[in-house]
Amino acid sequence: MKIAALAGGVGGSKLADGFAHLLPVEDLTIIVNTGDDFEHLGLHISPDLDTVCYTLAGIENPVKGWGRRDETYNFLEGIKGIGGPDWFMLGDRDLATHIERTKRLREGQLLHQVTIDFCRSWGVQQTVLPMSNDPIRTMVITKNDGTLPFQEYFVHRNCEPEVKGFRFDGTETAHPTPGVLEALAQADAVVICPSNPWVSIDPILKVGGVRSALSQKIVIAVSPIIAGKTIKGPAGKMFMDMGIRPSALAVAHHYGDIISGFILDRLDEGLSSQIAVPVLASDIYMNSHEKRLRLAQDVLNFIRTL
Amino acid sequence: MKIAALAGGVGGSKLADGFAHLLPVEDLTIIVNTGDDFEHLGLHISPDLDTVCYTLAGIENPVKGWGRRDETYNFLEGIKGIGGPDWFMLGDRDLATHIERTKRLREGQLLHQVTIDFCRSWGVQQTVLPMSNDPIRTMVITKNDGTLPFQEYFVHRNCEPEVKGFRFDGTETAHPTPGVLEALAQADAVVICPSNPWVSIDPILKVGGVRSALSQKIVIAVSPIIAGKTIKGPAGKMFMDMGIRPSALAVAHHYGDIISGFILDRLDEGLSSQIAVPVLASDIYMNSHEKRLRLAQDVLNFIRTL
Numbered sequence: 001m002k003i004a005a006l007a008g009g010v011g012g013s014k015l016a017d018g019f020a021h022l023l024p025v026e027d028l029t030i031i032v033n034t035g036d037d038f039e040h041l042g043l044h045i046s047p048d049l050d051t052v053c054y055t056l057a058g059i060e061n062p063v064k065g066w067g068r069r070d071e072t073y074n075f076l077e078g079i080k081g082i083g084g085p086d087w088f089m090l091g092d093r094d095l096a097t098h099i100e101r102t103k104r105l106r107e108g109q110l111l112h113q114v115t116i117d118f119c120r121s122w123g124v125q126q127t128v129l130p131m132s133n134d135p136i137r138t139m140v141i142t143k144n145d146g147t148l149p150f151q152e153y154f155v156h157r158n159c160e161p162e163v164k165g166f167r168f169d170g171t172e173t174a175h176p177t178p179g180v181l182e183a184l185a186q187a188d189a190v191v192i193c194p195s196n197p198w199v200s201i202d203p204i205l206k207v208g209g210v211r212s213a214l215s216q217k218i219v220i221a222v223s224p225i226i227a228g229k230t231i232k233g234p235a236g237k238m239f240m241d242m243g244i245r246p247s248a249l250a251v252a253h254h255y256g257d258i259i260s261g262f263i264l265d266r267l268d269e270g271l272s273s274q275i276a277v278p279v280l281a282s283d284i285y286m287n288s289h290e291k292r293l294r295l296a297q298d299v300l301n302f303i304r305t306l
Numbered sequence: 307m308k309i310a311a312l313a314g315g316v317g318g319s320k321l322a323d324g325f326a327h328l329l330p331v332e333d334l335t336i337i338v339n340t341g342d343d344f345e346h347l348g349l350h351i352s353p354d355l356d357t358v359c360y361t362l363a364g365i366e367n368p369v370k371g372w373g374r375r376d377e378t379y380n381f382l383e384g385i386k387g388i389g390g391p392d393w394f395m396l397g398d399r400d401l402a403t404h405i406e407r408t409k410r411l412r413e414g415q416l417l418h419q420v421t422i423d424f425c426r427s428w429g430v431q432q433t434v435l436p437m438s439n440d441p442i443r444t445m446v447i448t449k450n451d452g453t454l455p456f457q458e459y460f461v462h463r464n465c466e467p468e469v470k471g472f473r474f475d476g477t478e479t480a481h482p483t484p485g486v487l488e489a490l491a492q493a494d495a496v497v498i499c500p501s502n503p504w505v506s507i508d509p510i511l512k513v514g515g516v517r518s519a520l521s522q523k524i525v526i527a528v529s530p531i532i533a534g535k536t537i538k539g540p541a542g543k544m545f546m547d548m549g550i551r552p553s554a555l556a557v558a559h560h561y562g563d564i565i566s567g568f569i570l571d572r573l574d575e576g577l578s579s580q581i582a583v584p585v586l587a588s589d590i591y592m593n594s595h596e597k598r599l600r601l602a603q604d605v606l607n608f609i610r611t612l
Contacts, residue, residue, distance in 0.1 A: 041405050041406065041409050042348070042405065042408055042409045042412060043405070068384075071380070072378050072380050072398060074377070074378050074380075074397075074398035074399045075381065075398045075399065075401050075402050075405075076402075077399060077402075078374075078398070078399040078400070078401065078402025078403065079402040079405070079406060081402070081427060081428070082402065082403065082406050082423070082424050082427045082428070083423070083427055084402065084405075084406040084409075091380075092378060092380035092381045092384070092398035092401075093380045093381065093383060093384040094384070095381050095384065095398075095401065096381050096382075096383075096384025096385040096387070096388065096390065097384065097388065099347050099348065099349070099381075099385070099390075099405075100347065100385060100388050100390040102348055103347050103348045103390075106348060117388070117389070118388050121387060121388045121389055122387070122388070
């Protein structure tokens with residue numbers, strides 16, 4: 001079964017990793033949000049792309065949810081020591097990714113080529129594609145603090161400003177990465193991973209051609225919210241800021257008629273009857289390697305029933 | 307006594323550090339070679355400038371002779387892991403200097419402003435000036451390997467190609483850094499530190515106005531060669547490649563009528579009679595903090611006798 005997975009950071013990368021252990025490499029394409037990308041210290045940083053690649057490579061930092069395993073932070077101490085910006089955490093090993101990527105992009109390579117190269121170096125055989133090689137920048141429209149670039153809101157301001165909405169700068173002119181529309185067309189099903197609907201999945205859906213490519217497809221979304229709470233990240237707070245009670249139901253409503261099936265946690269099974277598409281209740285809290293595999297298997301089995 | 311010191315890397319920085327411990331901060335200006343500077347991985351790297359600043363700050367790596375103390379090299383492992391260039395050693399703490407400097411230069415700051423800022427952060431009160439804010443690039447003309455950028459010759463090729471001569475690209479148009487000619491004019495004496503005459507001192511002397519600013523001055527050079535050998539670096543090999551027997555005498559001849567006094571090691575005292583200017587024989591092997599101070603004191607005393 002050919003799967004195209006849409007993914008943001010931690011949650012998305014865990015489910016993608018589950019698929020990677022179950023599917024032949026040629027049957028899995030992971031399309032990753034780049035709306036969180038930004039330029040920092042002159043470096044092109046792609047947080048979600050790196051989290052997905054590091055996770056598939058088994059070199060991700062399992063504690064922090066970003067960056068690399070066995071990491072040191074001496075660069076950051078150095079930056080602090082000369083009055084440079086230290087609000088965005090960059091580990092020493094992780095930094096190599098940003099520096100080498102930035103160098104290659106400046107030399108004219110495209111983001112997806114660099115990503116494929118890095119994946120091969122790290123032993124990742126699956127196809128990981130940034131949603132677009134063109135810059136798309138998620139902007140957070142806040143109630144009292146103006147419009148903030150995503151990382152400014154997310155890391156520097158610690159998600160504190162109240163959110164009114166989002167804008168995805170660049171989507172009007174951005175093209176999907178070569179291979180994205182093909183992977184969607186060839187997929188037996190598209191899986192929206194348990195990532196933030198507002199800032200991880202919506203940017204992917206905004207890229208030209210992606211949304212319409214989903215219209216004839218089996219599309220399954222996995223809720224990133226369990227019992228009203230996100231495992232990680234600000235999705236819950238974003239729903240609340242915008243006057244929506246955060247729940248698996250709110251996520252299903254958010255995706256509306258894009259999805260043809262929905263997977264929520266057993267704790268939320270009671271919400272199933274309010275969701276217009278077939279629902280599977282599973283254990284979606286992936287706090288171990290085994291649970292990644294089990295959820296990925298549940299998703300594949302669920303797809304077969306549709 | 308106001309001193310302007312011309313310095314390259316390790317040897318120069320050690321003597322400069324000796325002066326820094328003996329002179330009031332306003333009486334010492336260190337003018338540093340930037341001919342070794344290069345762009346690597348998209349970063350502006352100034353090896354001599356960093357060695358001088360780190361040494362004055364007491365954060366230099368005392369073992370390697372480049373980079374920082376208490377250093378880790380995980381960035382370099384990361385770069386190696388994705389097929390990036392790992393021939394130029396960059397420590398994790400050291401990297402912060404290059405990244406923040408590159409960022410500031412791209413924003414329009416000048417190299418000497420960035421250097422002064424970094425020095426203040428590191429607690430260095432003396433004035434450390436790159437010889438020029440304009441790019442000057444030392445090129446090594448080899449017998450059999452063409453003309454190589456300095457770091458390509460020095461680090462990547464490990465000084466193996468046979469040297470025929472040098473070229474300092476950019477000197478025709480480069481201006482001395484603001485403060486350089488003033489410091490030379492105001493100095494009671496100029497000290498050419500025990501740095502490589504060919505690739506550390508000559509580039510400084512080539513910057514417009516520097517050489518003529520020395521013509522009315524007491525200029526003391528300290529030999530970087532003891533008993534025919536350099537403590538560190540390729541100066542000895544460079545003399546040999548060009549058919550000159552490496553010695554303190556060769557260094558004194560190299561500087562010719564620029565210098566009004568010369569300091570060599572006691573081991574080389576026998577050469578004194580062949581040198582046309584007053585000579586002091588001292589212990590110039592600075593393998594301890596005390597010996598830096600003692601040599602700096604000897605230089606100051608020698609200047610008073612001229």
